[in-house]
Amino acid sequence: MTCSTKLLLMAITVLTLWLQISQAYCVYNRLDGADSYFYVKEREVNPRASFKKQINNGERECCPWNNGECNLTGKQEGIVDFHITIGMYGASLEGADTFFAFCSAGGGLVITGNNLYNITATCNHADGKVNTRPIFAIEK
Numbered sequence: 047m048t049c050s051t052k053l054l055l056m057a058i059t060v061l062t063l064w065l066q067i068s069q070a071y072c073v074y075n076r077l078d079g080a081d082s083y084f085y086v087k088e089r090e091v092n093p094r095a096s097f098k099k100q101i102n103n104g105e106r107e108c109c110p111w112n113n114g115e116c117n118l119t120g121k122q123e124g125i126v127d128f129h130i131t132i133g134m135y136g137a138s139l140e141g142a143d144t145f146f147a148f149c150s151a152g153g154g155l156v157i158t159g160n161n162l163y164n165i166t167a168t169c170n171h172a173d174g175k176v177n178t179r180p181i182f183a184i185e186k
């Protein structure tokens with residue numbers, strides 16, 4: 047194998063890796079309070095949905111599109127629905143209210159707020175558009 051072939055293969059490997067990372071949606075926890083966390087799961091409109099994560103303050107979790115368990119439509123603009131259970135300031139998730147939020151499969155969903163009556167979901171779409179909306183607990 048020539049040196050340039052090796053370089054080319056390396057470039058392809060790096061590119062593939064980058065594409066796998068960028069072809070994902072991510073959910074970010076930017077709540078107030080270092081001990082504020084939430085549990086997020088993809089709503090089971092996707093029969094193979096497997097995205098179920100606890101996200102601590104300042105962290106994020108992502109799910110790649112090329113995984114049919116994350117991506118129902120296979121499109122960057124496809125909508126992904128989430129259920130989010132929030133533990134503000136270290137509160138237990140047991141019996142906690144569930145919130146509903148959605149974003150596009152190629153986007154990033156940022157959860158902010160300082161109490162359960164003031165939670166905002168901001169969806170940053172892959173095309174640069176941004177939707178910001180307050181989200182409220184789903185009636186039990």
Ligand SMILES: *[C@@H]1O[C@H](CO)[C@@H](O)[C@H](O)[C@H]1NC(C)=O
Nearest residue numbers: 069111112113114117120121
């Ligand atoms: C989405 O997932 C399906 C099933 O794994 C796959 O066939 C398709 O290529 C994926 N779409 C994208 C854009 O990665």
Ligand SMILES: *[C@@H]1O[C@H](CO)[C@@H](O)[C@H](O)[C@H]1NC(C)=O
Nearest residue numbers: 077078158159160161164165
């Ligand atoms: C709602 O939360 C945001 C983000 O933490 C904060 O900037 C804002 O002041 C809060 N609003 C109220 C009314 O508490």
